[in-house]
């Protein structure tokens with residue numbers, strides 16, 4: 164093995180101590196897949212092999228790897244101001260960044276609460292929604308509505324509104340008073356749809372049934388991923404999000420978009436709210452905000468939500484919530500440099516202009532062995548494989564074989580999710596499709 168040096172991180176002699184997240188630890192450690200370096204759209208493994216990044220890391224490295232501008236900003240910030248509290252204290256970073264971000268969001272989504280991850284952003288958005296109703300004197304609105312097959316991170320709030328059984332069933336009764344909309348995935352009606360499916364907007368009407376069951380006066384918020392990523396790329400049917408918005412409006416329920424994946428260009432617009440032309444009340448983001456370099460998340464709140472808290476004595480804390488690292492100086496510097504790159508290189512427009520080439524390329528996989536659906540939007544695609552006897556086994560085998568052959572994909576069960584960095588060139592798309600085609604042809 165040609166082992167590459169990794170600065171400040173010695174090559175491990177024993178893999179046992181690190182309890183890996185969302186990983187089959189024993190299986191992985193028996194045959195590890197370790198990255199040592201990354202530049203542009205490629206990783207290099209510890210044994211010196213180049214791997215094409217078909218997933219922007221974990222849906223986060225939208226501007227590609229090894230961006231010098233971000234590295235320089237982080238270095239300069241650590242040297243000048245490594246940390247300063249943001250509880251009853253401050254530093255310029257989060258104020259400037261919030262102002263810049265607020266200008267990127269449509270409508271009056273113009274206040275920003277900083278977190279350190281998508282999970283924290285989701286839990287923060289849910290807490291703001293609950294507290295908002297309470298400060299307005301509607302404290303009976305405590306129910307939260309999520310959706311089946313939704314992924315909202317791993318905090319107790321996120322797994323409660325999320326709709327993935329293994330993420331929930333080990334962890335007790337979670338938070339009470341949660342209900343779920345049905346998911347919109349349906350191969351009978353929508354298989355091999357390009358872009359948004361025609362069928363399925365009516366599934367939003369299930370919210371009316373939930374409202375009838377519990378009464379609107381008990382419901383605080385509905386949270387959805389505008390496009391569900393982690394559960395296998397579920398594209399919203401045409402009109403679905405619009406209908407959810409209308410029903411929420413009718414009953415005074417807040418609508419939260421979890422844009423942890425869709426934010427920062429993934430769909431070819433800065434945010435899904437802009438892409439679909441539907442304005443939620445709160446938006447949760449993370450990942451692409453710093454190009455995956457430094458942990459950071461944020462929640463965007465509409466003017467009216469923020470203002471509802473700004474009452475009472477001026478020396479009173481308005482929202483009893485926050486993290487030691489909310490608005491961390493180094494994360495703010497990384498985010499500013501990331502936004503510079505997105506702007507200077509027009510990466511969101513680039514994603515939009517590449518999306519039709521991408522769509523055609525991914526749909527060329529139709530007809531290959533095991534492929535039962537292909538779906539796409541912006542620079543995302545899901546390729547669903549027929550399950551073998553053991554659900555998920557074929558997907559896992561595909562992931563491992565792709566990696567061995569120099570392509571990083573992500574799989575959820577038997578669904579392959581593709582979400583390349585937005586700096587991909589058409590020849591990278593061709594290469595990805597070629598590699599995936601050869602893997603799919605050989606899969607048992």
Ligand SMILES: Cc1ncc(COP(=O)(O)O)c(C=O)c1O
Pocket residue numbers: 279280281282283285314315316317388392393421422423424449450
């Ligand atoms: C839609 C969505 N929400 C929340 C999260 C959780 O983010 P994190 O892993 O940063 O906590 C993710 C992560 O993939 C996500 O896709």
